[in-house]
Amino acid sequence: MATIKDVARKAGVSTATVSAVMNDTAFVSPELRARVVTAIRELRYEPSLAARNLRRSRSQLIALAVADLSNPFYARIVWSAEAAVAAWGYSLVLFNSDEKPDTERRILSRIRTLGCDGMVLVPVGAANQYQPHEFEGIATVLLGRSIEGNSADTVTIDNWAAGRQAVDYLLDLGHRRIGSITGPMQLSTSKGRHDGMIDAMAARGLAPQPGHVRSGEFREEAAYSVARDMMGSPDRPTAIYVANGVMAIGVMRAIADLGLRCPQDVSIASTDTVAGAGGLKPRLTRTEHPIADMTNEALRLLVDRIEERGSEPVRNIVFQPALIVGESCMPLRANVG
Amino acid sequence: MATIKDVARKAGVSTATVSAVMNDTAFVSPELRARVVTAIRELRYEPSLAARNLRRSRSQLIALAVADLSNPFYARIVWSAEAAVAAWGYSLVLFNSDEKPDTERRILSRIRTLGCDGMVLVPVGAANQYQPHEFEGIATVLLGRSIEGNSADTVTIDNWAAGRQAVDYLLDLGHRRIGSITGPMQLSTSKGRHDGMIDAMAARGLAPQPGHVRSGEFREEAAYSVARDMMGSPDRPTAIYVANGVMAIGVMRAIADLGLRCPQDVSIASTDTVAGAGGLKPRLTRTEHPIADMTNEALRLLVDRIEERGSEPVRNIVFQPALIVGESCMPLRANVG
DNA sequence: AGACTTCAGCGAAACGATTAGCTATCGGAG
DNA sequence: CTCCGATAGCTAATCGTTTCGCTGAAGTCT
Incomplete structure (x- = not known):
């Protein structure tokens, strides 16, 4: 795999210039820019996210930890979340805590290690299982379930x-x-x-x-x-x-x-x-x-937090459920009960 | 976020020693080890994957790109894959190509940039939409669907x-x-x-x-x-x-x-x-x-390729379907048709 | 014409880990 | 008492980027 140095050498410029061209972060003369672009193409150069992220201390990763992947409800969330995450320019790392607090603990640690920029979490434990500062240092939105006394943003239904x-x-x-x-x-x-x-x-x-x-x-x-x-x-x-x-x-x-x-x-x-x-x-x-709406809202809040690094007040969004009448209920008849 | 240097300073050792303790890669005296472990705990240190991966040129990420996340069939695959990936010590990055070849192309490029160690792909295009060397340089297993003339491992049903x-x-x-x-x-x-x-x-x-x-x-x-x-x-x-x-x-x-x-x-x-x-x-x-079996097998093959960096021959695993009789069929009666 | 700006482009220092190679210490053999 | 081997632990190079600060050439103003 070609590195930025190879590109720089081939184009006869410094790595800084290559970087500038890649990120449009400084003016580069048309001539040099052309040389760089050609070199990139010829070497099939793709920047290494690992290096870039180390430098920028960002990962472009958003974690989603759901409570039970076998449940179609969460499968639906995953579907919406993947789309939303991609739309915001991130990639989705998926975890399943399977309703087990222990597994969730491991997942949270893994999310930290991966350096995910943020996470959407469907918490599975009781409120007292979380440290007060459990989610410090990583943008977090709790989805579907809330944790009493926790200061993370939440998106829930009523x-x-x-x-x-x-x-x-x-x-x-x-x-x-x-x-x-x-x-x-x-x-x-x-x-x-x-x-x-x-x-x-x-x-x-x-x-x-x-x-x-x-x-x-x-x-x-x-x-x-x-x-x-x-x-x-x-x-x-x-x-x-x-x-x-x-x-x-x-x-x-x-x-x-x-x-x-x-x-x-x-x-x-x-x-x-x-x-x-x-x-x-x-x-x-x-x-x-409204699963799709809830998920989209959760990711909107999350990306907001990530990119503003914001000290905005905590936001708790509550969606209202809607009654959908099917055929599984009927009026009480005298002969029943 | 604490770094390895902070830990080293706090424990009064070098970063090399901390690394050795973390990875069990060299003998460290019990006393120092204890100091290091304490420091890690107190600082809530989690090693940065970005740095580690830059050094090791691995990412611990396995990508899964399915054809249609709204389909419960793929939701089931996702469920199994998450579990298998976690069991092998990787994390799962999920993509949905939504049956669109263009989207799939973007996803493949993204997977490269992320430096995923391998990927499981449910391809959505016709065979001629793929370059002969499309998947070169990244361990790949095709799941469910195969691509004629492609040399990637496959796991399919008959x-x-x-x-x-x-x-x-x-x-x-x-x-x-x-x-x-x-x-x-x-x-x-x-x-x-x-x-x-x-x-x-x-x-x-x-x-x-x-x-x-x-x-x-x-x-x-x-x-x-x-x-x-x-x-x-x-x-x-x-x-x-x-x-x-x-x-x-x-x-x-x-x-x-x-x-x-x-x-x-x-x-x-x-x-x-x-x-x-x-x-x-x-x-x-x-x-x-047998979705779970197929998915597990796909990941077994993939991890095998990743870790052996192997030039083993291409493997095509074919699972047999099983007929499950429900209530949606009945014998043809004279009065029908 | 001289002094001051502007700015394209470069060099080198980070980022946070791993690891090759080195140093210093210690025990034992000659 | 010296020398040597073993080895615990350190120093520093390295991975591939981004980015700060610098250089020097060109342009502008008085």
């Missing part, structure tokens, strides 16, 4: 509103015995959606039965077994709010396996987008996140 | 067998009027699956009607409109082979919108995995790729 919207919808259909299946309570997403659900019921003077409020891992299998358990008992709920799309799939499978029908026997409403949105039957009634 | 298996299955159910919807013919995947389909029919002395063999973009929308067109005519096929999971979703949607039922009115068999495998109804009968 989880409380999502839970409230979905459960209000079920209540409007006449359901009273409503269950919920959410993720780990130490995550801001689970907590918010759960609270929204509770508050929606409380607003009508209701409260879910103790056994009807469950939480578990944000995974299909976890949701499946919780749902089987909850729906197996005779006083099962007539409607369920499921906090996440992948879990909703597990719940629907559990219901089918129990010989129940959705929505005839049990209504299901969930939050967040769903795998195979086009093909799932019945289509889920759900509150959707 | 597309011909996939098409043949699926269509043999339809033939065994008694179908004779079988249509196919595949992707662009310049791609090895489309071509192979299409040929397998034709050969399966030819083996029984059959051939598809001209209007029943269609190809288009590997996307849901493209498949939807092609399917609507094909299934709208009175002599429509009784079964369709769809070359890809995303397209299958489009086809099923088209069928539903035409008021037809699957599998009662038309059987559908496809190749490759499907979005929302858990939730789609009816579940597709399909030939599946």
